[in-house]
Amino acid sequence: MTVTDDETFRMARGRLRSGAVLAGSVAATILGLLLVTFFIGRVIPVDPVLAVVGDRASAETYAAAREAMGLDEPLWRQFLIYLGGVLRGDFGQSVLTGRPVLADIGRFFPATLELATLATLIGVLAGVPLGVIAAVRRGRWPDHVIRVVTLLGYSVPTFWLGMIALLLFYATLDWTAGPGRVDLFFEGLAQPVTGSLLIDSALAGAWDVFGSALDHILLPALVLGTFSLAYIARMTRSFMIDQLGQEYVLAARAKGLSEARVVWRHALGNTAIPLVTVVALSYGALLEGSVLTETVFAWPGLGAYLTNSLLNADMNAVLGCTIVVGIVFIGLNLLSDLLYRLLDPRAR
Amino acid sequence: MTAGLEIAGLRVAYDSIRGPVVAVDGVDFTVGHERVALVGESGSGKSTVGRAILRLLPPSAHIAADRMTFDGIDLLGCDERRMRRVRGGRIGMILQDPRHALNPVMTVGRQIVESYRAHGGIGGTEARRRALDMLAAVHIRDPERVFAAYPHQLSGGMGQRAMIAMVLAAGPDLLIADEPTSALDVTVRHSVLAILDELVIAHGMGLLIITHDLNLVATFCDRALVMRAGRIVEALPASGLAEAHHPYTRALFAAAPTL
Numbered sequence: 001m002t003v004t005d006d007e008t009f010r011m012a013r014g015r016l017r018s019g020a021v022l023a024g025s026v027a028a029t030i031l032g033l034l035l036v037t038f039f040i041g042r043v044i045p046v047d048p049v050l051a052v053v054g055d056r057a058s059a060e061t062y063a064a065a066r067e068a069m070g071l072d073e074p075l076w077r078q079f080l081i082y083l084g085g086v087l088r089g090d091f092g093q094s095v096l097t098g099r100p101v102l103a104d105i106g107r108f109f110p111a112t113l114e115l116a117t118l119a120t121l122i123g124v125l126a127g128v129p130l131g132v133i134a135a136v137r138r139g140r141w142p143d144h145v146i147r148v149v150t151l152l153g154y155s156v157p158t159f160w161l162g163m164i165a166l167l168l169f170y171a172t173l174d175w176t177a178g179p180g181r182v183d184l185f186f187e188g189l190a191q192p193v194t195g196s197l198l199i200d201s202a203l204a205g206a207w208d209v210f211g212s213a214l215d216h217i218l219l220p221a222l223v224l225g226t227f228s229l230a231y232i233a234r235m236t237r238s239f240m241i242d243q244l245g246q247e248y249v250l251a252a253r254a255k256g257l258s259e260a261r262v263v264w265r266h267a268l269g270n271t272a273i274p275l276v277t278v279v280a281l282s283y284g285a286l287l288e289g290s291v292l293t294e295t296v297f298a299w300p301g302l303g304a305y306l307t308n309s310l311l312n313a314d315m316n317a318v319l320g321c322t323i324v325v326g327i328v329f330i331g332l333n334l335l336s337d338l339l340y341r342l343l344d345p346r347a348r
Numbered sequence: 349m350t351a352g353l354e355i356a357g358l359r360v361a362y363d364s365i366r367g368p369v370v371a372v373d374g375v376d377f378t379v380g381h382e383r384v385a386l387v388g389e390s391g392s393g394k395s396t397v398g399r400a401i402l403r404l405l406p407p408s409a410h411i412a413a414d415r416m417t418f419d420g421i422d423l424l425g426c427d428e429r430r431m432r433r434v435r436g437g438r439i440g441m442i443l444q445d446p447r448h449a450l451n452p453v454m455t456v457g458r459q460i461v462e463s464y465r466a467h468g469g470i471g472g473t474e475a476r477r478r479a480l481d482m483l484a485a486v487h488i489r490d491p492e493r494v495f496a497a498y499p500h501q502l503s504g505g506m507g508q509r510a511m512i513a514m515v516l517a518a519g520p521d522l523l524i525a526d527e528p529t530s531a532l533d534v535t536v537r538h539s540v541l542a543i544l545d546e547l548v549i550a551h552g553m554g555l556l557i558i559t560h561d562l563n564l565v566a567t568f569c570d571r572a573l574v575m576r577a578g579r580i581v582e583a584l585p586a587s588g589l590a591e592a593h594h595p596y597t598r599a600l601f602a603a604a605p606t607l
Contacts, residue, residue, distance in 0.1 A: 247448035251511070253404055254443075256436030256466045256518065259428075269453050345453060345498040 026330055033326040034086070037319055038079050046313035052095050086323070092316035096309060101320035104305060109324060110195025111181060112294070112301035115220055116286035122225030123232045124279055128268075130229070131236025136263055138241060146233065153230030159292035162223045166296065169219060177215040179298035186212050220297040224290055228282045235278045236271060243267040273344045280336040287328045352380040352554050353401065353439075353522055357414035360393070360400050368410070371396045373578035379522060383548065383555040385565040385586060387600065388575035394558045397575075398524045401556075402435050418522065437467040440520035442544075445531035446507030450499035456510045457495030463517035482513040486543050505536030509543060516547060522554040530561065541568060562589060562604045574600065 049066045057065075066072055070081060085092060091101035127150075134146040170178045177183065181197055186209045193200050198217070201209035243249065244267050252262045291303035302321060309317035341347050360372040372393040377384070386394045400411050401423060416423045418438060421430070435441075443449035451459060460479040464470055470478070476495075483491035486509040499507055508528065515523065528544065529537040545568055548555045557569060565572050569586040574597045582594040592598055 247443055247445065248451040250399075250404060251441070251443055251449040251514075252451065252462075254402055254435055254441040255463045255514070256432045256434070257462065258432065258466075261462075266451050266454070269451070273453070343453065346500050 022334075029330060030323065030326055033322060034083065034319065035079070037322040038082060039075070041315040041318060042075060042078070048095065048313045048315050051313045082319070091320040091323070094309065094314055094317040096312050096314045096317065101316050104317065105302070105320055105324055106195065108300060108305040109302050111197075111299060112287060112290075112303060114196040114198060115217060115224065115294075115299060115301060116283060116290070118217060118221040119224035119228055119286055120279065120283045122221060123228030123282065126225075127229040127232030128236050128275070131233040132240055132263065132268060132271075134233070134237040135240030135244060143237075146237070150230040150233045153226045154234065157292070158223055158227055158290065159296050161226065162220065162293050162296035165219050165223055176219045177212065179216075179296070181213060181216055181300060182209065183212045183216070220293055220299055223297075224286055224293050228286065231282050232275070232278060236275060239271040239274050240267060243270045246270075269343075273340065276336045276339045276343065280332045284329050284332045287332075288325050351419060352378060353556070354378045354415060354417050355397075355401070355413060356416075357412075358397065358400060358416060359412045360396050360405065361410050363408045363410070371409075371578055372400065375575075375578070375580055377573055377580065377583070379554045379556050381552055381554050382571065383545075383557065383569045385569040385572045386556060386558045386575060387560060387562060387565055387572055389560060389600070392575040393578040394575050395526055398441065398526050398556065398558050401524065402439060402441060403431055404435075404441075433467070436463060436515070436518045436520065438520055439522045439524060440515035440518070442508075442511055442515050442523065442525040442528045444527040446499065446502070446504060446511045447531070449511060450507060450514075452499055454498075455495070456497055456499060456502070456514075460495075460510070460514045460517055463514050467518035479513070479517065482517055483510065485516075485547065486510070486513045487539075488513075503536075504532045505540055508532060508536075508540050512540075512544060512547070516551070519551065520553065522556065523548060524556045524558070526558045527560075528557065529564070530559070537564075562601055565589060 049062060049069060049071060052069070053061055053065045070078055073081070082092070089102065091105075093099070094101050094104050097104055130146050130150070134143045137143045166178065169175045193203060197213040198210060201207070201213055240263075244263070246267075249262060249267055252266045253259075257266075288303070290301075291307050293299070294301045294303040295307070302324065306318065306321040308314075309321065355378070356376045358372055358375040359370065361368040361370045363369075375393075375397060386397060388394045396405065396409075399405050400409075401416070401418075403411065403423065405411065411424065413424055418434065421434060421438070423431070423434065426434075450456065457476070457479055460482060461472070461475040464475040464478055465472075468475065468478075480491045480495060483494055488494050488506065488509055494502065494506065494510060499510075502510060508531075512528075523544075525544065529540055532540060541564065544555075547553075555569075557564075559565060565586050566589055572584055572586045572589055573580050574582040574584075574592075574594065576596050582592060582597050584592055584597075589597070589601060592601065
């Protein structure tokens with residue numbers, strides 16, 4: 001097969017066009033997200049001015065604060081002003097922390113990222129093999145055990161699981177560290193580079209800090225990981241059962257391949273394709289900030305920040321978090337698209 | 349007769365909610381170095397027979413037989429390890445539709461190489477070389493390209509040739525072909541069959557072809573076994589199919605479309 005120059009040109013043009021379409025749809029998604037969040041933030045019956053000045057301020061102070069915050073402008077102008085700020089990288093100030101929203105997010109999001117990534121790793125590394133085993137031993141006791149356990153993991157509320165885990169492994173057995181990201185003694189010792197305490201402390205060679213951080217993240221990561229493990233295992237099981245009934249599996253067995261190769265190479269290779277979406281979605285859900293788990297474990301992540309901001313009508317912070325979550329979701333979608341192409345030759 | 353496949357009293361029943369369903373009800377036949385056709389309508393149990401020989405039926409199926417051997421190997425009694433060497437190594441199986449029977453996320457070449465490596469105990473480079481030879485042997489003009497291609501990039505006829513190459517790779521002595529051409533275009537059926545026929549003769553293999561295409565049987569096979577409702581109702585030379593006595597065979601023959 002020879003590729004002519006004309007074909008090369010057409011392919012390049014097609015790629016350019018799909019790139020432009022992609023960028024356009026990303027921009028439209030973020031704009032829509034901002035629009036909706038902004039207006040919801042303005043119509044809900046909370047008063048951000050009151051949150052700043054307190055309910056004992058005089059009418060003049062109130063009016064001055066309202067003007068300073070730009071809330072006397074018409075709604076559409078407020079939005080345009082906000083949008084202009086966002087485009088310049090200015091997400092406004094957080095009323096609650098008194099710092100730029102972007103700086104706050106830069107501080108809180110890595111904690112969530114670290115936790116969610118570790119939990120997803122646990123979910124994939126344990127959930128996929130469990131799902132495969134359940135599918136292969138379908139209808140027999142390993143399948144029943146895995147199904148019951150994953151159903152429990154899926155339906156037990158994570159905050160409850162978190163509290164029980166703390167009670168058992170921290171308070172009673174004293175196997176792990178308690179709430180927080182790191183022991184107080186080590187707080188702020190590692191130079192923030194990536195924002196992930198594990199990576200930063202390892203980079204600095206501060207192994208005592210690393211050990212303490214690992215000790216702290218283990219329990220919340222396991223609790224969150226249980227949920228994602230249960231979801232991933234159940235989906236893997238059903239995808240695998242579907243794949244194991246396919247003709248190519250019969251053909252692979254008829255070739256005399258070992259059952260291990262048929263299952264883990266042939267069937268799992270095809271199961272991996274739909275699984276990408278499942279893993280991306282569950283990762284995305286965790287990145288949104290698992291509010292309850294972060295609360296139970298006093299984890300200073302995005303979920304805790306977002307909740308605090310919402311409860312205090314700190315709309316700039318809420319909007320900022322919304323954009324971050326939106327971008328994370330769009331990014332994960334792109335990533336899973338990319339992985340799809342990598343795993344499925346038919347999608348290339 | 350000791351060589352080849354010998355089956356006596358083969359019975360297969362599937363578990364179902366309403367009790368066991370008998371799919372194959374006492375089948376006896378042998379296949380030596382010859383081309384035998386197993387014909388019958390859908391649901392007559394012919395595919396079940398083919399898969400029962402390699403013990404590739406789902407767990408809900410129960411296989412029993414007075415005797416089921418291949419070259420003296422007890423196909424029912426031997427352990428899974430032994431059976432794995434039989435599958436592909438001694439008895440190969442070609443399935444109906446290459447679009448489903450080839451793994452969509454693995455290149456054709458890898459799937460052929462895998463056959464060699466499962467049985468030959470040969471290295472990757474040698475396996476690759478042999479796989480390319482095998483692709484040339486099934487009359488694929490550009491073996492390198494097909495080797496690197498994914499199944500969806502091949503046409504039906506091309507895919508079925510690749511499948512034949514994959515199944516013949518480990519040099520089986522008996523080939524079970526389950527409707528090998530019914531998923532193909534009428535125009536390529538003949539060429540795929542011709543390749544199959546050529547290779548079966550060249551390698552001195554036995555062939556058990558499972559089909560409902562009586563024209564194919566008359567042209568390509570030595571003997572025909574007619575199955576109905578889990579039993580073989582008539583066994584006769586393929587050339588004598590048109591003069592069959594059994595009313596079912598006659599009905600089957602009368603139902604075949606003429607081109």
